[in-house]
Structures are given as C-alpha cells and as structure tokens.
Amino acid sequence: MPELPEVEVTRMGISPYLISQTVKKVAVYNPNMRWPIPAEIAELNGQMIEKIERRAKYLLLYCTAGVALLHLGMSGKLCVVSSSEPLKKHDHFELFLQSGKSLRLNDTRRFGAVLWFNELSDADHVLAHLGPEPLTDNFNSEYLHQKAQKRQVSIKTFIMDNKVVVGVGNIYANEALFMSGIHPKKAAAKISLAKYKILVENIKLVLAKAIKQGGTTLKDFSQADGKPGYFAQELMVYGRAGEKCKKCDLELTGLMISQRATVYCKNCQK
Template sequence: MPELPEVEVSRMGITPHVVGQTVSRIVVRNPQLRWPVPAEIRQIEGQVIRRVSRRAKYLLLETDIGYAIVHLGMSGNLRVLPADMPPQKHDHVDLVLASGEVLRYNDPRRFGAWLWQQPADAMHQVLGKLGPEPLDAAFSAEYLVEKAKGKRTAIKQLIMDNQVVVGVGNIYANESLFSAGIHPKRAAGQVSRQRLEKLVAEIKAVLAFAIEQGGTTLKDFKQADGKPGYFAQELLVYGKAGQPCPRCDKPLSEVKIGQRATVYCSDCQK
C-alpha cells in the first residue's frame, strides 16, 4: 500500500504537469471505487488546477471552486501520459488537461477513492479527524509524550493511529522503532520521554529519507513517471524476519501487532 512518502512523491511528480492547467474533461470509467465517485466531481471540468497538496495519504487537486480528493488505496497510482494514450485495464479515472496530457488513475484493487469538496462546505469527513503531519512542527516530543501518557497500547499501534499522527504506516513504523531502539510491543505509557524524543526524531528522519529516495516499491507503487521508489534498498528490518540484525547480527524476530507484520530485534529494541 502506498504510504505517506509514496503519496508525497506522487504529489511532487504530478505537480509540474497539472498546476496551472485547465481540466478539459474528467472521464470516470468505473464509478465504484472504495466509495462511489460523486457526480459533483464533474464540476472540475473547465477549472484550472491551482495547487496539488497532501493531507495524510490524500492528495488534493485544488481549484477555485473546490478540490478533488484522491486516495491511492492499496494499489492505486497516478500517471501523467499523452491524452491520446489508450486506457488499459484498471484505468478508472482520467483528468484530461488542455496541455494535451492526461492525469490517469489506475487501481487494480479499487480500494482508492476520488471525492469532491467545495470550499464552503464543512471539511470532508475523510479529513476531519486526522492528527498532525509527522514532518510538521506540531508533531513534537512534547505532543507524543502527552498522547502516550498512561496508555497501555503498544507504541507501534499508537504511532500508526491516524488520529495521533498521520502517515506512519507499517513500513515506516517498523523502521523508526528499530532506529530508536524501542520494542514495538512496549506499552506507550512506559516509554520514557527521552526515548519518545528519539522516536519522533527517527520518524521524521526515516520519512524524509524515504521521500528523498522516491518512496518504497514493494509490489504496486510506482512514481508518476513510472519509475520505482528506491527506499526498499535502504530498509533495515521491514520484511527481513530471520535475517541478521544490521546492528548485532542476531536473527530478527517477527510478530503480529494489530494484524500487521512487525519485525524487530529482541536485543537492540527494549
């Protein structure tokens, strides 16, 4: 599943092609994605895309009258192609641009979404209860200490809770906890302030480096130009159960936390 770095890389990739462009038309080949594509989204036709922003793992294509909210789901991707390029299987939505290019959404599993939000309306429900962005100053050691206080929840589950902080998906939670030396099953309220400070710093560093590397390609993710992300080559523990720990050489362990595969070193993470 594309996580925050992959979505941010997609945002950066499509921005030069779509910002300032008029949407000639929108083509919805399959209106039934994770949620039905709303008919109101056709209001984007004739509008100029002023900005492409990101909130958590949602991309916002902003115009003067509202914005399309795009989620890549588990297997979705956005590609910028010539407008006369024939659609392929699973190409569900096209934004045809006046430039002669098309922003094309492909999603084999159809767990992604295209939604519409008008500025005068209340914030869309998918954006309403999200925590701070992990790379923003609002996500600080002081903030995480307060959120962790008294919690028996595993620290890994806490940092993957989108109401606490957005975008720390499974890959990056594994990597950040290893870098911070914190056992993923440790109760959040039992992690010291000093170690939470380290964890916040590692989350920011891991995510920033993943964005720099173009994201992580494991199965489905590709950048907007079709190239894979290269952070997979930098992974220290994720997907490496049984292999030697990169620090102490002891075999890495694996456990399920919240139904998600969690890899850690029982010696280096306490």
C-alpha cells in the first residue's frame, strides 16, 4: 500500500496542477469506498483550491467552503490527466478543473476514501488520534523513549502504531530497524534512550530519502505524472528474506510480526 513517502510525493506531484485552480465539476462514479463518498462533496463545485496539505497518509484539499480529505487506502492513486481522456477501470472520483485537466482517484480495492468537512475540526474523529509527523521536531528520541515505557510490544509494532508516530509503514520500519541495529522483536520498553536517538535519526533519514527519490516503487503506486519511484532499488532488507545481508553476508531471516512481513539480520540486529 502507499506509505507516507508515496503520499507525500503524490501531494508534491498534484499540487502544481491543483493549487489556485477552480473546480468546474465534481464527478462520483462509484461512491462505495471505505466510507461512502458523501453527497456534500459537491460543495467543491465552483471552489478554488487554496492549498494541499498532508497529515499522516491523508491529503487535505482546502478551499473557502471547507476541506476535502482523501486517502489512498491500499491500492489507490491520484493522477492528473486531461479531462477529455477516457475513464479507466476503477476510476471512482474526478475533479474537473478550470485548466482543462482533471484529478482522478483510481482504486482497484476501494479501500481509499473521499470525505468532506466544512471545518477541519469536524474531521477530529479521523485525525485527532494521530501521533506526530516523523519528519518534524515533535518526533524525537525523548518523546519516543517516554512513549515506550512499560510497553512490551515489539519495537517494530510500536513504531508502526499511528498513535505513536504516523507514517512509519512496514517497508520503512524494516529498513530503519536494520540501519539502527535493533532486532524487530525486541520489546519497546527495553530499548535505551541512546538507541532511540539512533532509531529516530534513521526513521527520519529513510523517509526523507524515499521522498527525495520519488517514493518506493510499488505495483499499486505511481506518481501524479505517471513516473515510478526508485527507492526500492536501495532497500537493505525489506523483501530480501533468504538473500545475503549487504553488511555481513549472513542470510537474512524472514518472519511475521503483527501479521506483517518482517526481514532482519541475526548478526547485525540485536
């Protein structure tokens, strides 16, 4: 599924085409998403999109009348195309823009979402429980160490908890833990502040690098301009179970943690 870097790359990709553009028409081709697309989404008609922000994996499109909240789910993608381009299978939602272009949401599994709120505060039931953004100063080693007190859950599960920190999905949790030399099954409470400092630095590093390189190449993801990301070419452990560790040549071990595929090196991660 698209993770934080892919969503951020999508935000950067669509922003030049949408900001300061007026919505001429809203089209809902299939309202049956994760939550039904509300009829109120039609309030976007005639509105100028003022800015686009990201919160966790949600994209927020602001205009005078309110905020449209979009989520890509497991297989969704947003593309900017000519409004005259024929619809593709699984195109469920479209914004026709004054420029003659359209923003389309394509989602094969329909776990994505399109919601409308007249005030951002109305979206608290969706956003209020989320932890800090990982690339901000609010996410630091002292914060993470404090949150981990008495938590016996595995460190991998802990850093993937959106109530602790948003956007550290499976790919980047695997990578950051390897870079930090931390065993993914180690209890969160048993990790020192010094180790958390290293882990926080590596989470920020791996996410920033993925964003810079265009997001990880996943079969269900493409940027707004249709170009794939390239971070997957540099993955150290994710998806490489049974292959040699790039640091020590030991065979990488694969297992499941909280029903998520996990790969680590028994020699490099303790």
